[in-house]
Amino acid sequence: MNDGSQAQRGLLTVGHLDKEALQPSPIQKEWILEGAPEARSRNLSRIGDDWTVVDHWSCTAGKFRWHYFFDETVMFLEGEAFITDENGVEYHAVPGTTLSFKDGSSAVWVVPEYIRKVAFNQKSVPTYLHLMCRAANKLHRMVFR
Template sequence: MALKMMIATAAAMMLRQMPDMKPVKQSPLVAHAPDDLGMEDAPIEPTWIIAGTPKARVAMHSRSSDDTASTAVWDCTAGEFRWFFDWDETVVILEGEVHVTAEDGTQRTLRTGDIGYFAGGTWATWRIDTYLRKIAFCRKRFPTPVVLAYRLRNMLRGNPATPGRLAA
């Protein structure tokens, strides 16, 4: 285990030295009203559509310099479809409602003001009766060795990650 950590640390140090691997300089604050963002068509994969003709649009708000997190505004007209979450996604419903069925059968209706979380690598069925508008906070999942390193660091610091408590 110690050898793996040493190799991972050495690899990370080498990557930081590569000129085109350095993070892109970006503004420390990105702020926009959702209505000020230009929406672009974002068609739903046709094989995922179950019913209706849902039309989706998206506007990118921001993206982290390391490309592991992004924030966007997304909207969609009526329809039912399956959706695959490549990334962990937290949503805040701005307008409308969506009836969600997770792949484990859990059902929930998210309405204006509700917050929902969808784990990366999972499917859910979405049914929108009229219209839905949301903010999506997306985060790429880290590889298992990186997750284990963070957990080890937190344990050594005495900061176990527990529900309701964010680890530093």
């Protein structure tokens, strides 16, 4: 299956990085700061109750403020962008660059021509739940050795 579509196979959802399969995914108008960036995306996989989502995304030239509603790690595949975080730190994203953004944060993106990425999104988990899971895993290992 290499047509950009998805297939459910057992426990896995299989997706492909076909640029031609990306569909319009407009950036919210109030987020756009300059130009007329056109975003396109395609979901590659979803796990659980949309707890973890992987998307293939691209965007044309423009400047916009992106707001993150998941913990998101991105890997850039094509093009370039200049991304400024909330602390004023600027990152130059080119193919092979990975960046991570926390749920609730925002960043200003400047895309000179075009950018394409894969985004790995996960709902943030409060620290107390991480601690509870670690304790439960430790107890499980002790009981079922």
